[in-house]
Amino acid sequence: MIRAVITDIEGTTSSIAFVHDILFPHAYKALPEWLEAHADEPAVADCMDEVRADAGAPEATTGDVAGILRSWMDEDRKATPLKSLQGMIWETGYRQGEFTGHLYRDVVRQLERWKQQGAALYIYSSGSVYAQKLMFGHSDEGDLTPLFSGYFDTAVGGKRDAESYRVILDELGLHGSDVLFLSDVVEELDAAQNAGLRTCQVCRSEGMVTGTHPVVSGFDEVSLDGND
Numbered sequence: 001m002i003r004a005v006i007t008d009i010e011g012t013t014s015s016i017a018f019v020h021d022i023l024f025p026h027a028y029k030a031l032p033e034w035l036e037a038h039a040d041e042p043a044v045a046d047c048m049d050e051v052r053a054d055a056g057a058p059e060a061t062t063g064d065v066a067g068i069l070r071s072w073m074d075e076d077r078k079a080t081p082l083k084s085l086q087g088m089i090w091e092t093g094y095r096q097g098e099f100t101g102h103l104y105r106d107v108v109r110q111l112e113r114w115k116q117q118g119a120a121l122y123i124y125s126s127g128s129v130y131a132q133k134l135m136f137g138h139s140d141e142g143d144l145t146p147l148f149s150g151y152f153d154t155a156v157g158g159k160r161d162a163e164s165y166r167v168i169l170d171e172l173g174l175h176g177s178d179v180l181f182l183s184d185v186v187e188e189l190d191a192a193q194n195a196g197l198r199t200c201q202v203c204r205s206e207g208m209v210t211g212t213h214p215v216v217s218g219f220d221e222v223s224l225d226g227n228d
């Protein structure tokens with residue numbers, strides 16, 4: 001029996017279009033003005049220092065940092081300070097009701113079912129833990145945060161690196177064979193499998209690149225004990 005399910009967000013619980021056509025453009029547009037307004041807040045200043053260090057630009061002004069971050073967004077770089085700042089910027093959008101976190105229709109029903117069956121539920125996304133909580137706290141289907149036992153982001157490492165999944169297993173105190181990881185991306189599933197986790201690829205559209213992992217088109221096709 002699976003004791004924990006860890007799921008990716010973009011392309012798995014939620015559409016790639018929601019992230020790329022709504023969330024990312026919102027942050028891209030708001031970034032320069034938002035950064036000027038919040039540059040003195042310690043959490044923001046720390047992120048900006050990380051950006052300066054990573055870009056090798058210790059003297060970069062706030063405007064320069066905004067430019068660097070926008071170029072990282074153009075590359076869809078999963079850099080931790082970028083992801084932290086995006087989360088902070090999205091907060092206003094969620095709170096003002098500009099958007100709600102998209103979820104595929106099968107997701108909530110199945111998460112509730114797995115929880116009832118005794119599995120603990122976790123998120124692992126490149127989006128910051130703060131951004132994850134916002135998205136599930138302001139989802140299309142209301143506040144779903146009570147469903148989850150924890151959240152992981154790039155603080156544990158990149159999603160294509162097996163070591164990240166070992167760190168997660170350590171934190172959960174579980175063996176890989178007790179844990180199912182769901183994602184749309186083969187490289188992430190390969191990394192999780194290399195760390196000993198069970199895997200399942202969620203292919204939300206036709207023609208996706210598949211690998212050696214079991215494939216489903218939605219969460220309702222995933223069984224935790226092989227009996228449903």
Ligand SMILES: CSCCC(=O)C(=O)COP(=O)(O)O
Pocket residue numbers: 008009010011019023078083086124125126127128131132135159
């Ligand atoms: C918390 S929603 C924003 C997701 C995000 O910023 C991102 O880069 C998508 O990462 P994922 O690991 O969920 O594919």
Ligand SMILES: [Mg+2]
Pocket residue numbers: 008009010011012183184185
């Ligand atoms: Mg994904």
